[in-house]
Amino acid sequence: MPRTLNSVAKACPCGGANYQNCCQPFHAGQAAPTPELLMRSRYSAYVLGLEPYLLASWHPSTRPEQLNLNEEPKPKWLGLTVNHAESDGDRGVVSFVARYKVGGRAYRLSEHSRFVLEHGRWFYVDGDVADCD
Numbered sequence: 001m002p003r004t005l006n007s008v009a010k011a012c013p014c015g016g017a018n019y020q021n022c023c024q025p026f027h028a029g030q031a032a033p034t035p036e037l038l039m040r041s042r043y044s045a046y047v048l049g050l051e052p053y054l055l056a057s058w059h060p061s062t063r064p065e066q067l068n069l070n071e072e073p074k075p076k077w078l079g080l081t082v083n084h085a086e087s088d089g090d091r092g093v094v095s096f097v098a099r100y101k102v103g104g105r106a107y108r109l110s111e112h113s114r115f116v117l118e119h120g121r122w123f124y125v126d127g128d129v130a131d132c133d
Helices: 035-048 051-056
Strands: 076-088 091-102 105-118 121-132
Touching: 035 051, 035 076, 035 091, 035 105, 035 121, 076 105
Parallel strands: none
Antiparallel strands: 076 091, 091 105, 105 121
């Protein structure tokens, strides 16, 4: 079951401002204006278990049918660091590290993600992923 952050005082999982002024508008349907903001909103959606948003923001050419966010063991997301973000016309890239724990053990996931702008909306296309212990 997805978690929600109702209080304006709650920090956004992506590390930005409070959730209401950061990722919540994107989760509610507003288009993210940059690949970095889309990636941050997708990280927050993973933390909050918002599978419908993750699928809707994934480009149809590479989108899976489902994500199974409730499969055990579930990761406990600990934080996000954006290392690089850029866009050029209708293409964008974001490199980031997401920290998480599974079964008490800490991990780092490093990804170089690719995004595309179509009809005024950015979509996640794919990424090169590396798990870093």
